[in-house]
């Protein structure tokens with residue numbers, strides 16, 4: 059048994075998700091007990107600095123260094139806070155860090171992905187061995203570097219007889235397709251980034267609310283509107299949605315510029331803000347549905363949502379309508395907290411790294427081979443281990 063902290067802040071930049079878990083492992087899989095979970099919001103200043111960088115703003119190397127320091131300190135404070143008081147405490151941290159740039163692999167160009175929050179600093183500040191920088195090893199062997207949670211999804215969410223899709227709806231959406239008894243047929247597991255999750259919705263809400271809101275609670279604003287389906291069909295012609303897996307994306311594509319193109323295309327329709335939010339919600343759910351129908355060997359028996367978008371009632375209803383009669387549930391309904399599944403995943407990925415167990419699924423990322431994910435930083439220095 060080992061106690062591990064998983065930390066992640068994703069493309070919504072809404073804060074650091076921290077999960078404190080106990081991991082028991084057998085020869086075939088891991089058993090997870092969630093001890094504590096919490097989201098630690100960024101300070102408004104730090105969030106806005108990160109969002110500007112994610113939005114493509116140029117900064118100096120000195121500013122980048124300062125931002126990396128601030129993110130590492132914020133992650134270390136979250137790690138200290140989440141395990142406060144529990145005994146025994148954690149012996150390992152898995153820190154995804156904060157994605158600020160992602161360049162998917164294409165043709166003969168390696169992918170590139172940058173997450174801020176240096177593991178060596180977190181290890182020093184917490185005095186705990188810290189695994190970080192998970193994506194580079196998959197990228198170096200020709201992978202997309204994302205999604206990385208698929209092997210964990212298979213371990214903790216596959217079902218003996220049901221075929222499942224685990225659908226994360228964060229800033230960006232990503233799916234893992236799990237055939238029945240997936241662990242014993244991992245070559246049949248597939249996954250990809252489906253496209254925008256909440257990223258366009260959040261940007262639109264921040265603009266329409268003049269900065270007073272960061273997201274549409276429960277999708278209540280969008281629910282007051284009517285989606286314009288012809289716009290959704292037009293937007294779905296974007297190359298990314300036609301691209302077969304393996305594929306990954308980020309705010310570099312589905313960010314402010316893409317939103318602006320959507321709003322410009324919508325002008326002739328004279329839509330209200332609620333109509334626009336409803337239409338952007340349909341883009342998210344339509345892109346998920348279309349990718350399933352286009353790229354899956356068969357439609358799943360169940361869809362399990364996770365990520366903040368799983369709390370968006372209007373979005374969940376729209377996806378259910380599109381996938382009926384397939385039940386659209388959340389991972390919480392099968393015992394895996396939907397808001398912290400990704401943080402838990404990075405605790406497991408860090409544990410696997412510490413045990414010399416590979417973490418990526420080449421069938422998902424397109425990597426040439428399965429590799430060890432993450433660099434191990436101890437309080438007394440960085441260990442280079444096989």
Ligand SMILES: Nc1ncnc2c1ncn2[C@@H]1O[C@H](COP(=O)(O)OP(=O)(O)OP(=O)(O)O)[C@@H](O)[C@H]1O
Pocket residue numbers: 067068069070071072226227228229230231255256259260272273274275276277364365366367369370371400
């Ligand atoms: N109650 C809610 N109603 C509607 N939307 C919500 C709710 N709670 C969270 N969200 C959405 O979820 C987002 C945060 O989700 P999450 O933390 O999964 O994103 P992330 O991890 O940063 O993204 P990614 O998975 O792309 O890395 C918020 O920005 C918001 O858009």
Ligand SMILES: CC(=O)N[C@H]1[C@@H]2OC[C@@H](O2)[C@@H](O)[C@@H]1O[C@H](C)C(=O)O
Pocket residue numbers: 068069157159160171203204205206207208226228229230231232251306307308400
């Ligand atoms: C570069 C990066 O941070 N990608 C994220 C993003 O957010 C959702 C989707 O795109 C996913 O592929 C990925 O994160 C999750 C944790 C993953 O790698 O599985």
